[in-house]
Amino acid sequence: PVEPPGIEHAFLRYPLEVADRSRFRRAAERAGIDLGDWFVSPLHPITGGLEQWGYRPGSAPIAEGICERIVNLPTDPRLSSADVEAVLVLLGRTMELLS
Secondary structure (H helix, E strand, O other), X not given: OOOOOOOOOOOOEXXXXXXXXXXXXHHHHHOOOOOEOXXXXXXXXXXXXXXXXXXXXOOOHHHHHHHHHEEEEEOOOOOOHXXXXXXXXXXXXXXXXXX
């Protein structure tokens, strides 16, 4: 992203769509990689009782589908080289799950 003078982007997470979030999360956990859990609901950060917020299940099928398949990779610039390598290895090992 463009960084205006005096502004620094906070590279925290990179959202990635996968075919099977549960399998990908298990693989990341085994690899010691902390995935974020953002945007797993169309009313982020609300994850339960969406109806009380006026949301009707099925009213946003594309968003609901993405919420079921999204993971958030760590991209913080303070990651060590070993952390970055672990993420790359994870992606290589789970290539069949990447959308």
